[in-house]
Amino acid sequence: MTATRLTVLGAGSWGTALALQAVRAGHHVTLWGRSPEQLAALQEQRENARYLPGIALPDALVIETDLSRALRACEGALIATPSHAFGTTLEAVAAVAAPPLLWATKGFEPGTGRLLHEQIEQRLGHAHPAALVTGPSFAREVATALPTAVTVAARDHATATRFADWLHAGAFRVYLSNDLIGAQVGGALKNVLAIAAGISDGLRYGANARAALITRGLAELSRIGVALGGKAETLAGLTGLGDLLLTATDDQSRNRRYGLALAAGQGAGEAQRAIGQVVEGHGTALEAHRLAQSLGVDAPIVEQVHAVLYDGRQPEAAVRALLARSATAETR
Numbered sequence: 206m207t208a209t210r211l212t213v214l215g216a217g218s219w220g221t222a223l224a225l226q227a228v229r230a231g232h233h234v235t236l237w238g239r240s241p242e243q244l245a246a247l248q249e250q251r252e253n254a255r256y257l258p259g260i261a262l263p264d265a266l267v268i269e270t271d272l273s274r275a276l277r278a279c280e281g282a283l284i285a286t287p288s289h290a291f292g293t294t295l296e297a298v299a300a301v302a303a304p305p306l307l308w309a310t311k312g313f314e315p316g317t318g319r320l321l322h323e324q325i326e327q328r329l330g331h332a333h334p335a336a337l338v339t340g341p342s343f344a345r346e347v348a349t350a351l352p353t354a355v356t357v358a359a360r361d362h363a364t365a366t367r368f369a370d371w372l373h374a375g376a377f378r379v380y381l382s383n384d385l386i387g388a389q390v391g392g393a394l395k396n397v398l399a400i401a402a403g404i405s406d407g408l409r410y411g412a413n414a415r416a417a418l419i420t421r422g423l424a425e426l427s428r429i430g431v432a433l434g435g436k437a438e439t440l441a442g443l444t445g446l447g448d449l450l451l452t453a454t455d456d457q458s459r460n461r462r463y464g465l466a467l468a469a470g471q472g473a474g475e476a477q478r479a480i481g482q483v484v485e486g487h488g489t490a491l492e493a494h495r496l497a498q499s500l501g502v503d504a505p506i507v508e509q510v511h512a513v514l515y516d517g518r519q520p521e522a523a524v525r526a527l528l529a530r531s532a533t534a535e536t537r
């Protein structure tokens with residue numbers, strides 16, 4: 206493997222964790238973020254005290270406040286921003302340089318529901334080398350080098366292999382996929398379903414209900430993914446089932462904690478402020494609901510999460526609505 210000059214865009218928990226992994230993989234890594242004050246603190250403390258407290262940043266990880274300088278010096282860029290900032294970050298990249306692009310953002314384009322690769326193709330062209338890294342991966346566990354398996358998805362195997370080399374090392378295992386659509390849908394929709402699981406557990410509905418939500422949620426995720434052109438086997442793997450299991454069952458998940466807070470009676474704004482980071486599933490629920498309707502896909506769990514977040518439905522009423530549905534074949 207040849208060492209590559211990489212720039213990670215996004216200095217939150219996920220961007221910092223991936224930057225640390227890229228350093229472990231033997232690359233020359235620069236980390237950039239939007240807040241000069243935060244970056245100054247990272248440089249001074251050599252720690253991301255807000256998002257990953259207690260984890261030292263190695264001297265080999267360069268902190269850069271100037272986006273143009275960070276991009277012009279790199280051979281590849283990795284975007285790890287929230288989905289609402291993905292478009293503006295991509296515009297900034299396109300205005301300065303056009304390096305090969307890996308992204309770790311999970312969600313849809315706000316307002317349009319487009320998958321994120323469509324934004325890349327619109328701004329950088331269909332032939333631009335790009336790939337997605339996704340799968341069951343909490344930032345803190347990646348940052349501390351605990352065993353993790355993810356998927357790098359691209360249009361073709363050769364491109365996926367090229368980008369996998371940026372991260373595949375040590376305890377961080379990368380699988381390859383050419384199903385770019387399925388991988389994106391799984392990573393986006395699991396956040397909505399994790400909110401549902403959090404609501405159920407917060408209402409103390411038990412393990413049976415959680416298992417049912419995860420299983421039937423996976424069916425919804427798969428129906429939407431296949432309708433968009435993804436593959437069912439992708440959604441039964443790391444990027445679908447794996448990521449869903451992680452975020453729906455472990456309290457490291459912001460989306461699950463968000464559901465727990467909603468079940469406890471907190472409002473959406475109060476719950477997000479308490480978590481202190483972006484809860485991707487909130488915005489994704491809006492786009493996923495619209496998407497399911499436009500595709501004519503039955504997605505009752507997504508529908509009820511949307512109703513809780515945007516229509517003022519009480520969590521208990523949402524669960525009752527799911528239970529009151531007519532008996533139907535499980536394969537639907």
